[in-house]
Amino acid sequence: MGVSVMRTMAVVGTGLIGTSIGLAVSRHGIKVHLLDQDEVAARTAAALGAGVVGPSDQQVDLAVIAVPPSAIGGVLAEMQARGLARSYTDVASVKAQLAREVTPSSYVGGHPLAGGERGGPLAARADLFEDRAWVLTPSESTSQDAVNRVLEMIALCGAVPVIMGGRAHDDAVALTSHAPHLVASLMAARLQHGSRESFRLAGQELCDVTRMAVRDTGLWSDILRANAPAVAGVLRELRDDLTTLLTTLDDLSGEPQDNRSRSLEPMVDLLNRGAAGLAAIQGWQGPDRQAHLEVPVPERPGQLVRLLDALKEFQVEPEDVVPRYSAEEGTFSVMFAVPAMRAGQIVLRLGHAGWNAESVDPVAGTPCSA
Structure with missing residues (x-):
């Protein structure tokens, strides 16, 4: 990108995100000036190349408050009283409060x-935000200078800015992040009662479902407390679906074999939904839709x-690839989706x-602009 108009920043909180x-x-x-009550974390971040430990002698252009949601208000007030920066932003996953x-x-x-499955500065990566959405929730009182500085930081991180209202943001992450983490934790909790014999049969399905199970319980308790109404709404709808599924399974357990096709309807409807x-989420990744690419593959051993x-x-994993064959042209190719x-x-x-x-129309299989 062009020459930056921003020269200095402060990051308050040197975990994974900061x-x-x-x-x-x-x-x-x-x-970048790194500030953290945990001096070991700050020095670890500095040793990785994230900045220098301690505040600047002069006011920095932008300060990023990267602490748990419940602490942001107090930390922001403290940093403003110190005159740390010209503009401020945070990275919390709850915004309306x-x-x-x-x-x-x-x-x-x-x-x-x-984010990542592990926290702390040692899990940090410079490319963590590349091509990822970065939501901004400016209020009516937010200055354009503050917005511009945060937009510049987002560009430097390689992310894509998305402007939303705070309530709309919280409803969205309740569905796409907060509730899924809880569901993963609920399934992982069942494993406490599993036997060694059952663990020998654990496969990719179990790993996929439990991968997001909460590890930092302190942070997630903070997040869920701040976004409790929206998360509760999603879980109530999930509870209703589980009740329907349980009723169907109980019916199947007690009915004669020849009557079971009728009782399958609610379960099949749930699976179809x-x-x-x-399919809906696979067709939409972050703030941009997906593009479909097609690659011709020579039919020689090893090429695919x-x-x-x-x-x-x-x-792009093998299971995401769709093979195609044109009898008319005698060509074999594969098609797959990538972020547009x-x-x-x-x-x-x-x-x-x-x-x-080349980019193609996924329905017609014809070339189109990428």
Whole structure:
């Protein structure tokens, strides 16, 4: 990108997100000051290259408050009283409550839609935010200067800004993040009662379902308390579906074999709705839709395997690839979806590796602009 108008930043809180922000912007020449009550965490982040430990002698351009939601109001007030920065933002995953507590014009609420299974500075990565949505929730009193500085930081991190209202944001993350974490924890909790014999049969399905189970219970208790109404709404709808499913399974357990087809209808309806929901989210990734690419594959041993290995770099797994064959042209190819914002880059990189990829209409299979 062009020459930055921002020169200095402060990151308050050097966990996964705060340290990753420091790593991302430091590589663009921004001087980052790292502040944390945990001196070991701050020094670890500095040793990784995320910035320097301690506040600046002069007011920095932007301060990022990367602490748990319940602490943001107090930390922000303290940093403003110290005159730490010209503008401020945060990274909390709950926004509506903060909007009621924090109203200065120099502040704009923020939430990067990125994270990891592990926390702490050692899990941080400079590319953590690349191509990920970063929500901003400015209020009517937020100054344009504050918004512009946060937008510049988002650009330096390689993320995509999304402007939303605080309530709309909280409803969205309740459905797409907070409730899924709870469901994963509920399933993981069942494993306490499992036997060693049952664990020997654990496969990818169990890993997929429990991968998001909450590990940092302190942080997640804070998040769920702040977004309790929205999360409760999602879980009530899930409870209703579970009640229907349980009723159907109980009926199946007690009915003669020849009557079971009738009782399957509610369960089949639920499975169909699940498939439809999965299709909906697969067609929409972050703030941008997906593009579909098609790559011709020579029908020689090893060529398809070589392409599948290359696609893993772009997070395209073998099960995401659809084989196609044109009897008219006698050609074999594969089609797969990628984030539309990265499609052009992926086409170029595949081209450098010797693959002729092009964007296509997924229905007609015809070329279209990427």
